Amino acid sequence: MNLKKHNQMMMLLTCFVLIASSLPMTHATAQTDQAVVATDAINVRTGPGLSYGIAAVVKRGESYPILTEQGEWVQIQLSNGQKGWVVSWLITTSSGAQKSAKPKAQGQSTAGGSTITSTASDLRIRTGPGTSYQVIGTFPQGATAKKLETSGEWTKISYKQAEGWVHSDYVSGGQKTSQSSSGESSRSNETGTVGVSSLNVRQSAAPNAQVIASLARNTQITILREQNGWYEIEGKGVKGWVASYYIVTGKGAGSAPEKSSSSSASEQKAYIVYDGTNIRKSASTSAGIAERATKGAAYQIVRTQGDWYEVTLSNGGTGYVASWVVQTKKNSSEAPRPQQDSSSGTGSLKGKTIVLDPGHGGKDSGTIGADGAFEKNITIKTANLLAGKLRASGANVYLTRSDDTFISLQSRVATSHYRNADAFISLHYDSFMDQSVRGSTAYYYHAAKDQQLASSVHSEVAKRSQIPDKGVKFGDYFVLRENKRPSLLYELGYLSNPQEEAIIYSASYQERVTEGMTEGLKQYFR
Known part of the structure; x- marks a missing residue:
């Protein structure tokens, strides 16, 4: 290589270094933060929105470098060298902190409304909070709008200079809660049950935290508090953290009716709530059927066994009925009717x-x-x-x-x-x-x-x-x-x-x- 060509190349290299040094720095998280998948599976999309195609699927616990953030979306570097986008509220950072479920727009007041996103394709916007109201437009999947107010199961939004109502089940974000700045809220010792076959209880509110116990399906627990999609729970002598979406609360928790003690059980009756209720030969849903009961039928309770009542049958024998399909008082809103002969x-x-x-x-x-x-x-x-x-x-x-x-x-x-x-x-x-x-x-x-x-x-x-x-x-x-x-x-x-x-x-x-x-x-x- 002659001297002239060498000097030309050095000049070009110097220019390149000067140009590169003048470029803006990338987001700080690009070199420090890792995105840890906080749910069973997340779709990685080709762009920052639900309308983009799916490039890959990542699994719970996997970790990927964060490149940049855009609104409620995070760009990550996949192991095969590709880049993709995931929603921020389904990941935690490598430090264990969960990303904000829905970041508030700059300068936006929570009291004056927040941003929500459509989770359904072409969600109908109506003139009022109900399906009987006229449809005035659609709210596309992935689109965002300003939340104005709520009425029952409906949310009023402002979208493209128009205001209307959409069903709250098909939007995400914009929830106004009593959470503190740490994302934590009290659950007032609400009860619930485990909704999966085996649920890991962890030492802290993070998917990579140490597992300290495991609870079986239908185990009853008490919810102490909530933090970024996790519940601190207590039950079966265990206290720790579980993912909130595996806990059934409210009506779905299937809590059993109040049971009497063994000394007074014989003085109570079990009133059948549903027609065709199975009275079984033992305290299990897989046991044989001794007889079928009609709604309103009254059975004398002999004793309790777990979530089951042993009752006296019409032939003088005994059988078992699940406590969640009967009531022990005859004054509930589900008024029992007189017992009838089911064969007729x-x-x-x-x-x-x-x-x-x-x-x-x-x-x-x-x-x-x-x-x-x-x-x-x-x-x-x-x-x-x-x-x-x-x-x-x-x-x-x-x-x-x-x-x-x-x-x-x-x-x-x-x-x-x-x-x-x-x-x-x-x-x-x-x-x-x-x-x-x-x-x-x-x-x-x-x-x-x-x-x-x-x-x-x-x-x-x-x-x-x-x-x-x-x-x-x-x-x-x-x-x-x-x-x-x-x-x-x-x-x-x-x-x-x-x-x-x-x-x-x-x-x-x-x-x-x-x-x-x-x-x-x-x-x-x-």
Whole structure:
């Protein structure tokens, strides 16, 4: 290389160094912070928004360098060299602190409104807080708007110079809580139950904190406080932190009715709350059935065993009934009715033919829940419980499948026609990529033939259900479209939502929705 060329290259290199040194520094977190995945799985997107494509999926506990932040999104460096974006409230930093669920816009006053994001595609904006109000526009998935006020389950927003109402189940962020600046709030010793098969209790509120114990499904706990999506809990002699979305609270917690002590148990009676309640041969849901009870029947309590009552049967023997399907006082709002002979049939279902269609089966598992549950297993469980209640009310009930067998859609409809069904009900559970989506929906196809059935059943289920109600909608499903008999397809909740999956599995929820369907059918035939 001659001297002239050498000097030219040195000049170019000097210019490059000068230009590089004048560029702005990147975000400080690019060299110091790591993003630790704080939930089971997060979609990594090609851009900072839900409308961008999915580049990868990262798992709980994995750690990635943070490159930059934009609003509520964080750009990370993947192990294969690619870059992608994740929502900030689903990660913690390497120091263990969780990112803010929804950062407040600069200069924005919490009292004057906050920013919320649509989690549903083309969410309808209405003139008032209800589905009966006129639709004036849509709120696209991933779009943000200013939150103005709330009314029940509805939120008023300002979006593109227009104001209107959207359902609160389909937006995220903007919550006004009593949390301190540390993201901590008191839960006033609220109770709950574990909603997954095994839940790790950790030493602190972080996914990489040390595991100090494990609690089984349905274990009752007391919530002491909440911090950034974690609960500090106490139960079974254990005190520590658990992820909040694996705890069922409120109605879904399925707390048992007050039990008497063993010395006074014989003076109490168990009043049956639901038609077709199973009295079992031992204190287990898998035990054989000794007899079926009708709503309002009174059984003498012999003693308590865990969450079960041992009761005296009509033949003088004893059986066991779950405490969560009875009441021990006769003065609740669910007024019991006099005991009737279940063999004679009751109400307006006597002689009616009902075909129940548990969705999926066999090689078709249906959706797979957040905790690994197969939809096909829970639909058959619901169908069998509902069938017992309907038969106790005098109906003739047929199932399109009674075990884990694949049945074609054509065969399901053929069963409805062959049995000349007075009503056909297809039972399903839903799933969505966005795990925050919740709620149950009743679907019909032919307005003249099906809508009244869907509305009657939905009305009674909605009164009893512990999960959000998404209403009655048109649905272009084969088992409805090709069915000549009055038919309904019910999506009874989202297995993809961890908390809703836990509620769905609870005995309390199963009893409530099947009782609602039974009463809804009575209303329909009346």
